[in-house]
Amino acid sequence: MSKIILHLDLDAFFCRAEEIKNPSLEGKPFIVGGDGRKGIVSTCSYKAREYGIHSGMPTFQAKMLCKNILILPGDYHYYSLLSKEFINYLKRYSKKIQQMSIDECFLDLTEYYEKSGKKITEILKKIQNELFEKYKLKVSIGVGTTKFIAKMASDYKKPMGITIIRNRDIPKMLFPLPVKSFFGIGKKTVPKLNQLGIYTIGDLYNHCLNDLNEVNDVVGKFSADIINELEGKSSDEVSTEFIEPKSIGMSRTLDYDTNNREVILEMLEFQIDNVVDSMIEQQMLTKTIYLVYKDAACDNDFKEKSFSHSLNNYTDNKELIRKETISLFNKTYDGKVIRLIGFTLKNLKEKENTVVQMTFEDFAKHEENSKSFIIMNELNRVYNKPIFKKLSDLEK
Ligand SMILES: [Mg+2]
Structure with a gap:
């Protein structure tokens, strides 16, 4: 049986994190990024995108496109705390979580789905709602039988999208997309593929079937994977290594x-x-x-x-x-x-x-400590500052 792989991608994560901290930012054009001469836009709010601003753009250019743009420097420690909450929340659905970056991961839902007896859409909606209600995070979820298809699915509709791509739906859903949306194909490669008459993902698939060598000349060895990926036959192994650092x-x-x-x-x-x-x-x-x-x-x-x-x-x-x-x-x-x-x-x-x-005494203490630690973290999250500390930390 094929697996059920989820790709979860937080929408405009750094900007959303800033909105959680300061709700008055909601609906405004703002970016997280550097402001100096060489500053680069790291993430932009959905409103900023309406001005043609995108991530990776020099900040001065963003300022030219939108005079009133707000520029926030980025609070990466805080973002990584939110990111951990996101991953920890997901652990109740599966231990098989592969974190790809601060705001996205794969999750193998197969076992949970089989045991729960729930409808897949019901589970996905619950995940999306709970992440919003409990953590105020917005997430887009893609589902496929492989990591590649799940990744393509989460990109399909954003923000707050839920997209399921069954293998039989791949031609209908993915083939009409422009070739630049193929995960793994960079901006510089697109014009070269256009020269071969490849404009859509469907063109790419057919070209690989007919003349793999020609595609190989443009994209390199990676071309050999394209057919498998578009037939839903590439990797479905969600490895947990990233989130379990050894040190x-x-x-x-x-x-x-x-x-x-x-x-x-x-x-x-x-x-x-x-x-x-x-x-x-x-x-x-x-x-x-x-x-x-x-x-x-x-x-x-x-x-x-x-x-x-x-x-x-x-x-x-x-x-x-x-x-x-x-x-x-x-x-x-x-x-x-x-x-x-x-x-x-x-x-x-x-x-x-x-x-x-532990000894029995240790155990009681351990329980007490972890309980108070959880409450403390919750409170600190509300205030966005480490206001609450353990007494033992203060006495030092
Ligand atoms: Mg994201």
Whole structure:
């Protein structure tokens, strides 16, 4: 039986995220992007698109097209938090989620569909409605038997589109589209295909059947996949690797080369704080701490030294990780002048699949902590600021 693959694509995600933060932006022409001389439009609101503005365009050009355009610098940390909420929400439908970028992913719905006994459109509408009601996010969903078809389907209707393309509907739905809409064919390739008389996706398919070599000369090896893709025979494997990173880390060059322990420790504390938070947000646990120092001794050839330390159990306890890291630092830092320090948590594991070995007391505490953490995150989300912190974090 063929699979049911979803491609979920958040609509004008960065702009939508800004609207969630500041609802007065809704319906206005604005962009997220750089404002300097070399600034580029990263995402534009649907209103801005009416002026002919599109992403990738230099910001000065956008200003010429729309004098009153608002330019927002982008808050990528906040966007990535929203993105995680999006992915975490989807996990209730399937563990097979392949995140392709901050605002899009594939999801294998086959098992859920079979078990639920619901209609496919009912499930899709529920996902779309819940993402809007709970998170205020707007999503377009495409469905196909392969990742390629699902991706093409999510592009078919936006924003807030739901498009199902059955294999038998491919010729009817995709073949009339201009060849530039074929996922994987870039802007520069289009005129070359036009020269071969290929204007639509249907033209491309027929040309591949009749003279694959000619298409091959233009698009390269990729041409061999085109027929399979358009017959619904390409990959339907949703790999989960992207969203389960094996490590999370951070390395920073110090403001100046130094062997001042206080300065280095301050930087390390900053890294611990951020990296552990990020791991907790991703609902992961760690078992290995990794430190790296870069010597400032030689001009070109900076020597790097790294050390790791394994913990007894998987954990996301910040205080414990902090203590163990400082102790690793005290054991391994040799007092030499360094230029950079890096801190990484390795050997990560998804939290819900992990059996945490705890004593009974630990367990009660763990439950309490995770409950308050969830409530805290909810509140911070309402205010869009980390106003609420755990007491243990404040007392430091
Ligand atoms: Mg998008």
